[in-house]
Amino acid sequence: MPDRAKILMVDDREENLIALEAILSSLDLVPVRARSGEEALKALLGTEFALILLDVRMPGMDGFETAAHIKRRERTRNIPIIFLTVVDSAPDYAFRGYAAGAVDYLTKPFDPWVLRAKVAVFVELYQMNQRLTEQAALLRERLAAELPSGEADQPAVLPELSRRLTAAEDELNRVMELSRKSDGTLSGPLADLGRRLAHLRAGFDALV
Incomplete structure (x- = not known):
């Protein structure tokens, strides 16, 4: 959390x-x-x-x-x-x-509503970055465990990692849609986050 x-x-x-x-x-x-x-x-x-x-x-x-x-x-x-x-x-x-x-x-x-809305989106982006960092750490741990001794728990870990990655991708798409409907302020940070998430997905795809 x-x-x-x-x-x-x-x-x-x-x-x-x-x-x-x-x-x-x-x-x-x-x-x-x-x-x-x-x-x-x-x-x-x-x-x-x-x-x-x-x-x-x-x-x-x-x-x-x-x-x-x-x-x-x-x-x-x-x-x-x-x-x-x-x-x-x-x-x-x-x-x-x-x-x-x-x-x-x-x-x-x-306008207080405008400021509140902008802050809310930045807070959500920050929390997404935190979650993405956690997913990246989990993937690194999984990659480090890709030895014969770690094969037994692979089925239990990979579905959970896939679920978390998919949730992060869905959330990123939702925030990107909100940004497009507003003034595009977040286009740069969202693009950076998207690249990070794409690298994470590529690493997971290579793992499975």
């Missing part, structure tokens, strides 16, 4: 963090607050996050600088970032956000 996904919310205003928590309260996730870019970077040192909601305009280290640090770190560079900023921001903010590695950009005040 995958752990509950954690979402890092970064904003220098407490009322904005409280509002974000309220918007996401119906989702099965753990919100973590950070009041500055420095706090966010500290939180990322010891915790794995499914998504970062990052305010652009903060005193000291702003959202762009914070994102640059996140993307430079090997451990955190693949965490998706959604930038949040006020509607009257400079016209190049959206471009700078995407250039800094953001997967999406929302202006305040934003």
Whole structure:
């Protein structure tokens, strides 16, 4: 059973963090607050996050600088970032956000339903990645056991592995369909996940 996904919310205003928590309260996730870019970077040192909601305009280290640090770190560079900023921001903010590695950009005040829906899809993608990692570990164990002494338990293990792979493939197809019906934000991450799943399936097919 995958752990509950954690979402890092970064904003220098407490009322904005409280509002974000309220918007996401119906989702099965753990919100973590950070009041500055420095706090966010500290939180990322010891915790794995499914998504970062990052305010652009903060005193000291702003959202762009914070994102640059996140993307430079090997451990955190693949965490998706959604930038949040006020509607009257400079016209190049959206471009700078995407250039800094953001997967999406929302202006305040934003529609709570839109934000909740986007976060929900990223959480589901994160949990799929967790499950896929577990399936890959199981396949590696099965491959390592492909010795004469391990042949006896092969019939019991392979059907279960096949069932889990099929479930992951079905779930990926469902999320890809949801992405196509929305704005295509997840096309890149979903393509990467699809390639990983295809490699896993090829390894399983070679095994059987």
